[in-house]
Amino acid sequence: xxxxxxxxxLAGSPPPGKSxxxxxxxxxxxxAPAMLITLIFAILPLIQALDVTFRMGDLSRxxxxxxxxxxxxxxxxxxxxxxxxxxxxxxxxxxAVGLEMILGVAIAFLLHGATFAKGITRSLLxxxxxxxxxxxxxxxxxxxxxxxxxxxxxxxxxxxPEPNWLGDYTIALWSVVLFDIWQWTPFVALIALAGLQxxxxxxxxxxxxxGASKWRVLTTLTFxxxxxxxxxxxxxxxxxxxxxxxxxxxxxxxxxxxxxxxMTFYLYRTGLKLFRMDYASTMAVFFLYVMLVAAVFALxxxxxxxxxxxxxx
Amino acid sequence: xxxxxASASLLxxxxxGGAFAQECADPVEITWSTIAGFYTxxxxxxxxxxxxxxxxxxxxxxxxxxxxxxxxxxxxVGQTGAYDVVTLETAEKAEFAENGFILPMTDFFADxxxxxxxxxxxxxxxxxxxxxxxWGLPYYTYTAGMFIRQDLIDxxxxxxxxxxxxxxxxxxxxxxxxxxxxxxxFTRKAGExxxxxVLTKDFYGVGLMAGPFPEIQDELSAPLWGMGSDWLTAEGTxxxxxxxxxxxxxxxxxxxxxxAALTVTYDGVMNQMKDCQIAMTHGFFLDxxxxxxxxxxxxxxxxxxxxxxxxxxxxxxxxxxxxxxxSAQPDMAMKFVAHIGGYEIQKQFAELGGASxxxxxxxxxxxxxxxxxxTNGQYATLNMIFDSMSGFSSNLFKTPFxxxxxxxxxxxxxxxxxxxxTVREAAEQLAADVAKICGGPCPIAN
Numbered sequence: 092x093x094x095x096x097x098x099x100x101l102a103g104s105p106p107p108g109k110s111x112x113x114x115x116x117x118x119x120x121x122x123a124p125a126m127l128i129t130l131i132f133a134i135l136p137l138i139q140a141l142d143v144t145f146r147m148g149d150l151s152r153x154x155x156x157x158x159x160x161x162x163x164x165x166x167x168x169x170x171x172x173x174x175x176x177x178x179x180x181x182x183x184x185x186x187a188v189g190l191e192m193i194l195g196v197a198i199a200f201l202l203h204g205a206t207f208a209k210g211i212t213r214s215l216l217x218x219x220x221x222x223x224x225x226x227x228x229x230x231x232x233x234x235x236x237x238x239x240x241x242x243x244x245x246x247x248x249x250x251x252p253e254p255n256w257l258g259d260y261t262i263a264l265w266s267v268v269l270f271d272i273w274q275w276t277p278f279v280a281l282i283a284l285a286g287l288q289x290x291x292x293x294x295x296x297x298x299x300x301x302g303a304s305k306w307r308v309l310t311t312l313t314f315x316x317x318x319x320x321x322x323x324x325x326x327x328x329x330x331x332x333x334x335x336x337x338x339x340x341x342x343x344x345x346x347x348x349x350x351x352x353x354m355t356f357y358l359y360r361t362g363l364k365l366f367r368m369d370y371a372s373t374m375a376v377f378f379l380y381v382m383l384v385a386a387v388f389a390l391x392x393x394x395x396x397x398x399x400x401x402x403x404x
Numbered sequence: 405x406x407x408x409x410a411s412a413s414l415l416x417x418x419x420x421g422g423a424f425a426q427e428c429a430d431p432v433e434i435t436w437s438t439i440a441g442f443y444t445x446x447x448x449x450x451x452x453x454x455x456x457x458x459x460x461x462x463x464x465x466x467x468x469x470x471x472x473x474x475x476x477x478x479x480x481v482g483q484t485g486a487y488d489v490v491t492l493e494t495a496e497k498a499e500f501a502e503n504g505f506i507l508p509m510t511d512f513f514a515d516x517x518x519x520x521x522x523x524x525x526x527x528x529x530x531x532x533x534x535x536x537x538x539w540g541l542p543y544y545t546y547t548a549g550m551f552i553r554q555d556l557i558d559x560x561x562x563x564x565x566x567x568x569x570x571x572x573x574x575x576x577x578x579x580x581x582x583x584x585x586x587x588x589x590f591t592r593k594a595g596e597x598x599x600x601x602v603l604t605k606d607f608y609g610v611g612l613m614a615g616p617f618p619e620i621q622d623e624l625s626a627p628l629w630g631m632g633s634d635w636l637t638a639e640g641t642x643x644x645x646x647x648x649x650x651x652x653x654x655x656x657x658x659x660x661x662x663x664a665a666l667t668v669t670y671d672g673v674m675n676q677m678k679d680c681q682i683a684m685t686h687g688f689f690l691d692x693x694x695x696x697x698x699x700x701x702x703x704x705x706x707x708x709x710x711x712x713x714x715x716x717x718x719x720x721x722x723x724x725x726x727x728x729x730x731s732a733q734p735d736m737a738m739k740f741v742a743h744i745g746g747y748e749i750q751k752q753f754a755e756l757g758g759a760s761x762x763x764x765x766x767x768x769x770x771x772x773x774x775x776x777x778x779t780n781g782q783y784a785t786l787n788m789i790f791d792s793m794s795g796f797s798s799n800l801f802k803t804p805f806x807x808x809x810x811x812x813x814x815x816x817x818x819x820x821x822x823x824x825x826t827v828r829e830a831a832e833q834l835a836a837d838v839a840k841i842c843g844g845p846c847p848i849a850n
Binding site for chain 1 (some may be wrong): 478481679823824846
């Protein structure tokens with residue numbers, strides 16, 4: 092008898108409870124702490140950064156100065172190094188994420204079909220992820236070393252050319268990409284593997300009964316069903332690559348010259364080496380804007396898909 | 405009676421101890437931000453004596469060299485008082501002084517002129533003085549000369565071959581043209597001979613610090629200053645033609661350096677030398693002598709010498725200890741600076757193999773013995789460099805934008821070294837970057 096009013100209270104319009112608080116206000120109360128933290132640690136700094144973009148902000152002069160209108164935006168948009176850093180970031184992201192997705196999914200399929208050593212392989216895959224890029228980057232810097240590095244030692248034994256991995260400006264960026272692939276391909280593989288293992292069996296059994304080829308099963312069943320998971324990994328990896336800093340800081344410090352200077356590294360250099368918080372904030376705000384626009388385009392179909400599924404459920 | 409005397413003595417001793425404990429129950433706390441590594445570790449050993457003598461508690465904050473400047477600026481701007489004593493690179497002094505981040509110590513040293521005058525005038529002008537004031541004391545110097553494999557220079561066979569090829573005697577280089585010739589001459593492939601011995605691996609004429617670190621500008625300071633130019637003219641602009649010339653010569657010398665030159669800094673070059681890979685350095689920090697001399701243990705027949713750089717000019721570097729203007733204990737902090745930079749501590753530092761900043765220590769005959777060669781063998785050369793460079797000063801150290809310029813200039817210079825841009829483009833980019841940093845010509849203090 093007592094269940095009916097409670098159910099009605101949850102599903103229908105919210106009659107005030109004994110405490111006089113509606114469900115709507117109760118919900119707001121529940122998310123309030125999270126919103127407060129977001130406000131203090133994300134929104135307010137963002138507003139301040141936005142404010143600094145319109146002011147003179149040479150921090151080494153002791154304070155944030157007067158309003159200068161859109162001057163900082165004009166200077167940043169006319170800065171070749173800023174656009175060059177953007178181009179480096181784009182190249183890095185496209186190549187690294189592309190290769191990580193291909194290799195990660197391939198490894199996931201191999202592991203999914205594996206009949207032995209599955210558990211230990213999965214554990215080994217976690218290793219590169221378990222250490223920070225600052226530490227593994229240092230390790231890779233020694234691997235890449237032209238004098239004492241293992242890579243060139245092996246290449247030398249095989250009689251192959253020994254590249255200057257981090258000193259040759261034509262290949263330094265790809266050396267960083269290689270490091271990123273080593274570190275993050277397992278992440279893609281593990282998520283894709285989890286997705287594969289969670290796929291419903293019925294459609295595949297039906298397809299098998301219908302005599303569908305493996306390729307057809309792959310293209311019409313596996314990938315479409317796996318799409319939300321892969322898309323999520325793609326978005327996460329893209330965001331991570333776009334804000335790449337640690338690997339560059341440890342491996343190349345943006346060099347040789349500016350060959351591996353990503354947007355985040357250039358932002359760091361502007362803000363914390365030159366202390367031009369005005370330029371750095373302007374870059375950061377522009378960077379955020381681009382990322383938001385890209386995220387909206389990228390995530391809309393995914394969110395729609397999730398919403399539709401929730402409604403269906 | 406003896407027993408009661410003993411008791412009385414013990415009581416007196418305890419009372420005295422108690423009095424001291426009471427006296428020092430509330431030590432004055434100061435914090436010193438400095439570079440992580442040998443030099444600070446050595447200095448940290450000397451903090452205890454200061455604490456005991458002054459009823460102070462000194463907290464040493466070790467920060468990686470690449471982050472020290474940023475961290476200190478942030479604390480100074482915020483006036484947090486987190487650091488009472490800060491450690492500054494030569495190029496950072498003017499910025500910190502000009503912006504009021506550090507306190508002038510002119511008055512403090514008014515009755516300590518003897519100590520101040522003990523710092524070599526060249527080092528003092530570069531690291532301590534700005535706009536007529538004194539801003540602290542340097543606690544060690546990494547002033548540059550160069551290291552050379554003297555055994556190669558003195559080898560009769562090599563001398564004959566060199567003279568036949570270049571038409572003049574092989575000797576320690578006194579010009580950068582000679583430096584280039586020597587670098588070229590000693591660059592050999594595995595299988596060729598060096599001092600009559602067949603090489604088992606490639607050998608290079610010179611080790612260069614052309615990696616993405618600020619040391620490339622330290623190297624280039626030597627030929628640039630040696631030709632009578634500077635990073636900044638009296639008008640506060642970059643002399644593009646001069647920079648192009650020295651950078652061009654430097655890039656030419658890269659052909660005679662190990663490929664790793666494009667990724668390494670000073671420790672990499674020291675490894676090359678100790679690994680019997682190179683014949684000499686470019687302008688190089690002489691505080692690395694204890695490292696360089698280990699080449700003699702690793703390479704049969706090797707004899708290393710520290711000499712003046714060609715042109716008798718090179719980077720003059722010293723880490724300045726200065727007192728933060730936001731320090732809550734400026735008096736104690738100044739005492740600490742005088743303690744670390746003072747004779748007693750500098751002498752002990754020298755005994756550990758540190759490169760002291762005081763003339764009295766650098767010229768002390770006790771450090772000129774053959775027994776001390778492995779740790780202090782560069783002192784005589786350091787003194788010669790300070791003499792040779794007497795009266796010299798760089799505009800890079802006289803502009804309040806010096807730190808920012810210093811932290812930026814390696815980017816175009818290294819881009820040219822790596823071949824990403826031409827030497828001319830690098831010089832022009834440096835000029836443009838400097839103008840952007842200073843908002844036009846850089847102000848130069850007199």
